[in-house]
Amino acid sequence: MQRIPGGFAFLPWPVILLFAAPVAALLVSFFIVRPARPRWTHVPILASCAVIAACAIWILSLVLFQNWGLDLPLGGWMVAGDWLVSYGVRVDGLSASVLAMVSIVGGLIHVYASGYMAEDPGFARFFLAFHLFFLAMIGLLLSNSYIQLYLFWELVGFASYLLIGFWWQKKTARRAALQAILTNRLGDFGLFLAALILLAVFHNTRFALIFPAIVNGHYALVSLVGFLLFWAATAKSAQFPLYFWLPDAMEGPTPVSALMHAATMVTAGVFLLARSWPLISTVPVLPDLIAVVGAFTAIAAGIVACAKKDLKRILAYSTVSHLGIMVFGLGLGEVAPAVYHLITHGFFKAVLFLCAGNIAHGLHQPTADLDQVGGLRKKMPFTFVCFTVAALSLGGIWPFAGYFSKDAILDAALHRGPWAIVAGVLIGVTSALYIFRMLFLTFFGPSPRQKGGEHIHEAEPVMAVPVGFITLGTLLGGLLGHSFSTVIKSGWPVAQPIAALPEFSWSTFAVGMSAAAVGAGIAWVIAFVNPSFDWEWRTKYPALESALNSDFGWKPFVRLATAGVVALANAAGFFDHAVVDGAVEGAPRVAGAAGEQGRRLATGRINDYVWWMLAGAAVLLLAVMR
Amino acid sequence: MTWAVWAVTGFLFACGAAMIVLRRQLLAMLMGLELMISAVNIALVYYCSRYADGETLASVLLIIAIAAAEAVVGLSLILKVYEAGREVETESLQELKG
Numbered sequence: 001m002q003r004i005p006g007g008f009a010f011l012p013w014p015v016i017l018l019f020a021a022p023v024a025a026l027l028v029s030f031f032i033v034r035p036a037r038p039r040w041t042h043v044p045i046l047a048s049c050a051v052i053a054a055c056a057i058w059i060l061s062l063v064l065f066q067n068w069g070l071d072l073p074l075g076g077w078m079v080a081g082d083w084l085v086s087y088g089v090r091v092d093g094l095s096a097s098v099l100a101m102v103s104i105v106g107g108l109i110h111v112y113a114s115g116y117m118a119e120d121p122g123f124a125r126f127f128l129a130f131h132l133f134f135l136a137m138i139g140l141l142l143s144n145s146y147i148q149l150y151l152f153w154e155l156v157g158f159a160s161y162l163l164i165g166f167w168w169q170k171k172t173a174r175r176a177a178l179q180a181i182l183t184n185r186l187g188d189f190g191l192f193l194a195a196l197i198l199l200a201v202f203h204n205t206r207f208a209l210i211f212p213a214i215v216n217g218h219y220a221l222v223s224l225v226g227f228l229l230f231w232a233a234t235a236k237s238a239q240f241p242l243y244f245w246l247p248d249a250m251e252g253p254t255p256v257s258a259l260m261h262a263a264t265m266v267t268a269g270v271f272l273l274a275r276s277w278p279l280i281s282t283v284p285v286l287p288d289l290i291a292v293v294g295a296f297t298a299i300a301a302g303i304v305a306c307a308k309k310d311l312k313r314i315l316a317y318s319t320v321s322h323l324g325i326m327v328f329g330l331g332l333g334e335v336a337p338a339v340y341h342l343i344t345h346g347f348f349k350a351v352l353f354l355c356a357g358n359i360a361h362g363l364h365q366p367t368a369d370l371d372q373v374g375g376l377r378k379k380m381p382f383t384f385v386c387f388t389v390a391a392l393s394l395g396g397i398w399p400f401a402g403y404f405s406k407d408a409i410l411d412a413a414l415h416r417g418p419w420a421i422v423a424g425v426l427i428g429v430t431s432a433l434y435i436f437r438m439l440f441l442t443f444f445g446p447s448p449r450q451k452g453g454e455h456i457h458e459a460e461p462v463m464a465v466p467v468g469f470i471t472l473g474t475l476l477g478g479l480l481g482h483s484f485s486t487v488i489k490s491g492w493p494v495a496q497p498i499a500a501l502p503e504f505s506w507s508t509f510a511v512g513m514s515a516a517a518v519g520a521g522i523a524w525v526i527a528f529v530n531p532s533f534d535w536e537w538r539t540k541y542p543a544l545e546s547a548l549n550s551d552f553g554w555k556p557f558v559r560l561a562t563a564g565v566v567a568l569a570n571a572a573g574f575f576d577h578a579v580v581d582g583a584v585e586g587a588p589r590v591a592g593a594a595g596e597q598g599r600r601l602a603t604g605r606i607n608d609y610v611w612w613m614l615a616g617a618a619v620l621l622l623a624v625m626r
Numbered sequence: 627m628t629w630a631v632w633a634v635t636g637f638l639f640a641c642g643a644a645m646i647v648l649r650r651q652l653l654a655m656l657m658g659l660e661l662m663i664s665a666v667n668i669a670l671v672y673y674c675s676r677y678a679d680g681e682t683l684a685s686v687l688l689i690i691a692i693a694a695a696e697a698v699v700g701l702s703l704i705l706k707v708y709e710a711g712r713e714v715e716t717e718s719l720q721e722l723k724g
Contacts, residue, residue, distance in 0.1 A: 604723025
């Protein structure tokens with residue numbers, strides 16, 4: 001790996017353009033295009049997306065074919081003695097591969113959004129926030145130190161807040177945006193604390209410097225840092241204790257959901273864990289904890305997704321579940337499969353969301369219900385094909401992209417022990433179940449199933465073509481496994497290499513395929529053999545339905561905990577108002593009263609002042625004579 | 627001899643102070659002030675002749691000059707107040723009342 005002494009002059013063009021293009025596009029759009037022609041705001045931004053995608057592919061091919069890499073400090077931001085907070089750029093296999101996925105999928109979602117949002121009065125505002133979101137993610141991937149990563153991490157959270165609450169007229173959207181940013185702040189605190197501890201221990205937070213030191217030495221506080229980093233990742237990547245903001249974040253426009261679930265927001269947490277893997281793997285217990293939390297989240301969210309009726313909500317829980325699979329894989333020590341799944345998931349989840357968006361757009365609604373759709377394969381053939389490919393991929397069916405990445409994680413689980421095998425199989429069954437249920441109920445059967453949706457139409461080309469391209473990625477993504485193994489190893493920050501993707505094994509294939517077949521079979525029974533079942537069980541087993549609707553009681557608990565925090569805040573507010581404000585406001589009141597008394601001494605009569613003067617002179621005289 | 631000087635100057639000083647404190651007319655107050663200065667000057671003259679001290683005599687001359695200047699300033703202030711059409715009495719000059 002090539003290392004170059006610092007300075008902007010050494011930055012290669014594709015890296016400069018990755019930052020320069022979006023910044024320039026945002027400035028031009030905001031200051032020039034938006035005031036003059038708000039409907040053209042997307043033009044510079046789409047151009048920037050094209051530049052970003054080209055640069056990302058360029059960088060990826062450099063890494064793949066030339067084992068190229070870069071860790072370039074560009075300058076000191078805060079310097080004090082040997083304490084250094086610097087900014088810079090890091091390009092290695094991990095960031096290059098994720099960056100390529102993010103830029104391709106994100107760019108195509110930008111194109112899609114230019115069609116989806118065309119009628120919206122907030123078109124210009126949407127594109128500016130959307131591209132800011134994208135820029136923040138690019139910066140996060142290319143950061144070379146924890147402090148820099150934290151800044152972009154916060155920027156991602158802030159941009160997501162703007163976008164989830166984009167339709168601010170809706171009360172639910174405002175609430176969802178607030179919930180998302182507050183939950184994320186809870187996790188961000190962990191990352192901030194971790195960065196500060198690392199700064200205190202190493203006087204530096206650059207990955208390339210601290211990871212080798214951690215691997216070779218023993219530092220007591222590093223264990224704490226590992227747990228804090230995982231805490232941060234549970235918020236951003238929607239893992240068990242802090243996952244609940246993600247399904248509610250569906251209140252934003254569909255392109256936002258697609259970008260957030262596929263490319264930018266939720267992948268940041270998994271990326272952080274993969275980036276910090278040299279650190280996390282040295283902490284005892286933590287990898288096992290990560291694996292358990294990931295498996296639990298994956299299974300629980302998968303079961304909940306089976307009961308949802310809103311198309312976007314099913315996909316949201318499926319994202320939570322699949323992030324759980326990635327975290328599960330990471331916890332098993334398999335960085336390469338987890339990141340590979342992150343990438344394939346980015347493709348197929350983007351397709352699924354955009355297809356759901358096409359359906360909702362066809363219905364002229366912000367989102368659609370399973371009751372309103374059904375039999376859409378005839379009315380929306382293109383969307384049907386894309387959705388099917390993505391669903392097969394999500395379900396882990398050979399030879400689609402999702403199979404290869406999921407299979408690699410399943411392979412690791414099968415070698416771990418009984419609990420991991422059970423978790424891996426359950427994950428396979430539930431993900432196949434909810435996605436095939438959604439596929440069958442949406443695109444097969446009577447049309448519409450219950451009410452509305454008679455006038456649904458196929459999406460226009462500007463929204464169909466990007467979906468088609470991402471679907472192509474879903475089809476081909478599985479073939480790139482070998483290249484990915486080469487790329488991910490490039491520039492790994494510590495001497496111990498990470499394992500490549502596992503070799504193909506018939507036993508893993510058989511387990512994965514049969515789990516998917518079981519899930520698909522149950523979905524088949526629900527959809528075709530007993531079509532009324534999906535509606536009837538809700539009335540027959542109300543306790544089960546309320547348990548699934550409340551995420552097994554976790555949502556009410558969170559509400560209760562939030563109420564507790566609010567009560568605590570109110571108490572603190574009362575203390576602040578009564579005691580602190582009382583002291584602050586009391587001081588001037590005392591001074592005012594003293595002044596009120598004191599002004600009576602100023603009578604305005606000169607003779608009285610002379611009395612005071614004489615008294616003063618007498619005091620002075622006494623003082624001198626003593 | 628010393629006690630006689632102290633008695634005379636103390637009496638004059640007390641008279642001047644009483645004039646300033648008790649009289650309401652600005653002119654009378656100014657005269658009281660001059661009286662106090664003169665009383666101090668008498669005492670100083672006595673002591674400089676007793677100790678044959680030239681420096682004290684110099685400071686007496688300085689005080690006479692300052693008293694003259696003070697009278698000029700004070701009188702012109704009183705004149706200005708008078709020209710402004712106001713009574714030169716402390717009862718009508720109470721702008722500083724708090």
